[in-house]
Amino acid sequence: MKAVVLVAVAALLAGCAGGPRIDSSHTSLGQDSRAQFIVLHYTSADLARSLELLEQDQVSSHYLIGESPPTIYRLVDEDRRAWHAGESEWRGRTWLNSSSIGIELVNPGYVEGPQGRLWYPYSEQQIDALIELLKDIMARHGLGPEAIVGHSDIAPQRKVDPGPLFPWKRLADAGLLPWPDAAEVARQQASFAIELPDVAWFQDQLRMQGYKVPLHGHLDLETRNVIAAFQMKYRPTRFDGEPDAQTAALLQTLNQAR
Known part of the structure; x- marks a missing residue:
C-alpha cells in the first residue's frame, strides 16, 4: 500500500513539474507587432x-x-x-x-x-x-x-x-514615408502669404502630424522647437522655428493627404 502511495505521489509531482500543456493551434486575428x-x-x-x-x-x-x-x-x-x-x-x-x-x-x-x-x-x-x-x-x-x-x-x-x-x-x-505634393504646397503657400494662420492653428496642425506640442496659442520656445523639427524634415534649408507661409502650406498639404 505504501508503495502504491509513493508511486501516486511521484506521478503527481511529475505532472506538476511539467506544468499545463499549452495549445498553440488557435490564433487570434486581434494582434499586430509591438513595434509601431x-x-x-x-x-x-x-x-x-x-x-x-x-x-x-x-x-x-x-x-x-x-x-x-x-x-x-x-x-x-x-x-x-x-x-x-x-x-x-x-x-x-x-x-x-x-x-x-x-x-x-x-x-x-x-x-x-x-x-x-x-x-x-x-x-x-x-x-x-x-x-x-x-x-x-x-x-x-x-x-x-x-x-x-x-x-x-x-x-x-x-x-x-x-x-x-x-x-x-x-x-x-522609395515609398517609405509620405511627402507633400510640391504643386499643392505652392498653391497653399500663395494663400497663406496673404493671411497667415495664428499660432494655435500651427500647434493644432503639428499635433495632427504626431508631435507633442503646446496648445495654448502662444509662440513660446517649446512651440518653436517643434516647428523647427518639422521644418528640418520637410524644409531643411531653413529651420528657424518661425511659423511662416511655406511651413503652413507644408503642414496643411500633409494633413489633408492623410
Whole structure:
C-alpha cells in the first residue's frame, strides 16, 4: 500500500513539474507587432566609438549602420527593447523605447563654426543600406509609411538628429514615408502669404502630424522647437522655428493627404 502511495505521489509531482500543456493551434486575428515606429538617429561619433557606446548598458539601438562600407550591425533583437528613444512622445504614445525599433547611423552630426553649425552629410551607400533595412523591417512588422520618424520628431525639445542633411526625400521616393505634393504646397503657400494662420492653428496642425506640442496659442520656445523639427524634415534649408507661409502650406498639404 505504501508503495502504491509513493508511486501516486511521484506521478503527481511529475505532472506538476511539467506544468499545463499549452495549445498553440488557435490564433487570434486581434494582434499586430509591438513595434509601431522606427526611430532614426545619428551617433555623433565614428564607427569604433559608436560600437563601444552602443554595446554598453546606458544606451543601445537595434541596428547601427556604418559609413564606408555601410555594414549593418544588429545589436539588439527586434523583439527586445533597446534604449535609444528616451523621454519621447509621438501620436500620443510616450517613452517609445517599448514600441519602436531604433536605427543609428554613423555620422558626426555637426560642429560649431564661426558661421554656426556645420552639419555632416550622409553617404549615398549608407542611405541605400538604410532603405533596404527599412523595407525589410516594415514588411515583417506590417508597418505603414507613417511609421518612420526622427529622434528630433519624438523629442524636439532636446534632440536634433538625424539632422537637416538627412535625406528624408530619398526615403519618400522609395515609398517609405509620405511627402507633400510640391504643386499643392505652392498653391497653399500663395494663400497663406496673404493671411497667415495664428499660432494655435500651427500647434493644432503639428499635433495632427504626431508631435507633442503646446496648445495654448502662444509662440513660446517649446512651440518653436517643434516647428523647427518639422521644418528640418520637410524644409531643411531653413529651420528657424518661425511659423511662416511655406511651413503652413507644408503642414496643411500633409494633413489633408492623410
